[in-house]
Amino acid sequence: xxxxxxxxxxxxxxxxxxxxxxxxxxxxxxxxxxxxxxxxxxxxxxxxxxxxxxxxxxxxxxxxxxxxxxxxxxxxxxxxxxxxxxxxxxxxxxxxxxxxxxxxxxxxxxxxxxxxxxxxxxxxxxxxxxxxxxxxxxxxxxxxxxxxxxxxxxxxxxxxxxxxxxxxxxxxxxxxxxxxxxxxxxxxxxxxxxxxxxxxxxxxxxxxxxxxxxxxxxxxxxxxxxxxxxxxxxxxxxxxxxxxxxxxxxxxxxxxxxxxxxxxxxxxxxxxxxxxxxxxxxxxxxxxxxxxxxxxxxxxxxxxxxxxxxxxxxxxxxxxxxxxxxxxxxxxxxxxxxxxxxxxxxxxxxxxxxxx
Ligand SMILES: [Fe+2]
Numbered sequence: 001x002x003x004x005x006x007x008x009x010x011x012x013x014x015x016x017x018x019x020x021x022x023x024x025x026x027x028x029x030x031x032x033x034x035x036x037x038x039x040x041x042x043x044x045x046x047x048x049x050x051x052x053x054x055x056x057x058x059x060x061x062x063x064x065x066x067x068x069x070x071x072x073x074x075x076x077x078x079x080x081x082x083x084x085x086x087x088x089x090x091x092x093x094x095x096x097x098x099x100x101x102x103x104x105x106x107x108x109x110x111x112x113x114x115x116x117x118x119x120x121x122x123x124x125x126x127x128x129x130x131x132x133x134x135x136x137x138x139x140x141x142x143x144x145x146x147x148x149x150x151x152x153x154x155x156x157x158x159x160x161x162x163x164x165x166x167x168x169x170x171x172x173x174x175x176x177x178x179x180x181x182x183x184x185x186x187x188x189x190x191x192x193x194x195x196x197x198x199x200x201x202x203x204x205x206x207x208x209x210x211x212x213x214x215x216x217x218x219x220x221x222x223x224x225x226x227x228x229x230x231x232x233x234x235x236x237x238x239x240x241x242x243x244x245x246x247x248x249x250x251x252x253x254x255x256x257x258x259x260x261x262x263x264x265x266x267x268x269x270x271x272x273x274x275x276x277x278x279x280x281x282x283x284x285x286x287x288x289x290x291x292x293x294x295x296x297x298x299x300x301x302x303x304x305x306x307x308x309x310x311x312x313x314x315x316x317x318x319x320x321x322x323x324x325x326x327x328x329x330x331x332x333x334x335x336x337x338x339x340x341x342x343x344x345x346x347x348x349x350x351x352x353x354x355x356x
Contacts, residue, residue, distance in 0.1 A: 002047035002117050003027045007037045009055040020106050034058035038066055046074055047120060053080040053087055064094045075116045158248045162207045170212055170220045176293060181205025183341050184289035190329035201282050204257045208286055211241030223301050238262050239271050257282040261290060264321045284323040288314055288330050293341055307334060
């Protein structure tokens with residue numbers, strides 16, 4: 001059952017067509033002119049408008065235009081005894097649903113009405129589905145966003161906990177991880193890496209020495225020379241760090257980079273003597289940042305060296321111990337007048353898009 005607005009200035013036609021429609025269980029409201037029809041449409045919603053074209057006063061085409069100007073997509077059937085080019089053009093322009101020629105014959109009239117109502121039903125269904133789909137999409141997006149944020153927050157928490165634990169046990173490297181992370185991130189920026197890679201490198205730097213937790217603290221804080229056995233114990237921190245990062249549920253690339261932060265470009269590093277082609281870019285950056293930071297910092301067994309000495313070291317071993325591109329980026333960075341290696345807290349911030 002549909003609600004139909006029937007507009008015709010001839011009373012007999014209104015009565016006849018209303019009877020046809022009511023017999024099919026449709027609800028009919030009639031109007032004898034365009035003004036009345038518009039005021040009715042202003043108050044009530046209809047499934048269908050059927051209008052004569054030529055009436056005293058405004059025409060059915062004016063009504064059609066006004067309906068569309070209102071922003072209504074209600075189907076409109078136009079009835080006319082004298083079809084003209086103007087009727088056809090305006091009918092198309094303002095999306096009339098169909099035409100009926102007068103005099104209207106019952107069977108044809110009902111066929112057209114049912115066809116138009118059927119199309120309307122399909123369009124309504126489609127609209128409803130689109131709304132539901134949009135709603136679903138929005139919910140889904142919100143859910144993904146929530147989970148991603150929760151995951152990142154969890155990682156950030158794990159990272160700062162790991163960083164604190166190691167710095168608490170090993171006061172000499174207090175701040176070292178943070179400075180290495182920040183320096184590595186700046187090198188990554190200088191190399192033109194993506195924001196995500198920059199922040200990944202920073203996080204990796206913040207935890208790269210976490211494996212030192214397996215090294216007895218007497219060895220870590222021992223001033224002066226250390227024995228070969230002690231050195232072997234210290235070297236275990238790279239592999240231990242890899243295992244700890246994996247267990248903490250951080251991304252595998254973080255764990256791999258931590259495990260590789262003492263490997264060297266030419267394969268002379270530890271623990272696995274990996275060569276350049278097998279070392280992650282993140283680790284190559286970390287290596288340079290770690291070396292530079294270590295050299296310019298005070299250690300219990302030696303005083304801090306100058307920035308120039310550190311730059312000389314990486315320049316001399318460029319392509320031997322260190323990745324040339326990383327060295328170039330680091331030198332560019334350190335040559336900037338206002339650059340200082342700092343340990344101020346940088347918020348670990350990664351946007352959702354970058355994680356997708
Ligand atoms: Fe280390």
